[in-house]
Amino acid sequence: MAYDTEKKLEDLILRAVRQVLAEQLPAKRRLYVVFADAFDCRCVNFLRSLSPADDVTVLVDEIQAEQVRCDIEQACPFASVVLTSQARSLPLTDSLTVYPVASRDFVVKAALGLADTFAARWLARCFAAGSAVHLQLSGLARFTGREPAAYVGQILGYYRKLLEYGITIGPQFPDRKTGEQPVPQAAPVKGTTPVVACQDKVLTAADLYPYDKGTVLLVGEHTVVTSFAREAALSRGIEIRRT
The missing domain is CATH 3.40.50.1950 (Flavin prenyltransferase-like)
Structure with missing residues (x-):
């Protein structure tokens, strides 16, 4: 009888430990x-x-x-x-x-x-x-x-x-934690002209990384600028201007 009681207690403890560990794992x-x-x-x-x-x-x-x-x-x-x-x-x-x-x-x-x-x-x-x-x-x-x-x-x-x-x-789907699109950590291009003409039809946050702070990026009247690109430009001091 004592063995059965000890076994049940051990099972309960193991079950509780597994549940705690499972709750600590990030849900996919x-x-x-x-x-x-x-x-x-x-x-x-x-x-x-x-x-x-x-x-x-x-x-x-x-x-x-x-x-x-x-x-x-x-x-x-x-x-x-x-x-x-x-x-x-x-x-x-x-x-x-x-x-x-x-x-x-x-x-x-x-x-x-x-x-x-x-x-x-x-x-x-x-x-x-x-x-x-x-x-x-x-x-x-x-x-x-x-x-x-x-x-x-x-x-x-x-x-x-x-x-x-x-x-x-x-180019990449939103990060699961922040909801923002991850962008490559590319080094800024040295000697970038302060005013740059962009011919892309869709401008994303990833497209802004070659440019330094203070750059004016000229985009076409019909260029689609994603919301993430606008936020990235604002945080990095890049002006997006339509021609």
């Missing part, structure tokens, strides 16, 4: 990866950049699953692969959804609130749940420079609308 953030377009090398490169610090779930449709499952498992072995048909039960609270590649069609539909594809419907679910969404800058379609100015302005207007929705756009 739910990170969902959605492919709005065809799976390509940009998707693989993004998956390789992920860390086990996040609870990564990759959402693929049934047709994609047979073709890309092996690539996903090799690029990100700790990720879970879930079919889009089973995604409705996934929790969105305190999660982050990343679109590694997003076509211009997806951007337009997202800005207009059209939900005729899984990627667009998932975005609407994120909005409804108040969860964070990020578009990788490297996965956005680039302008060739030959498009009519009116067309470029219209497309950039859709990007601005996504920024107004609270979607972040940049």
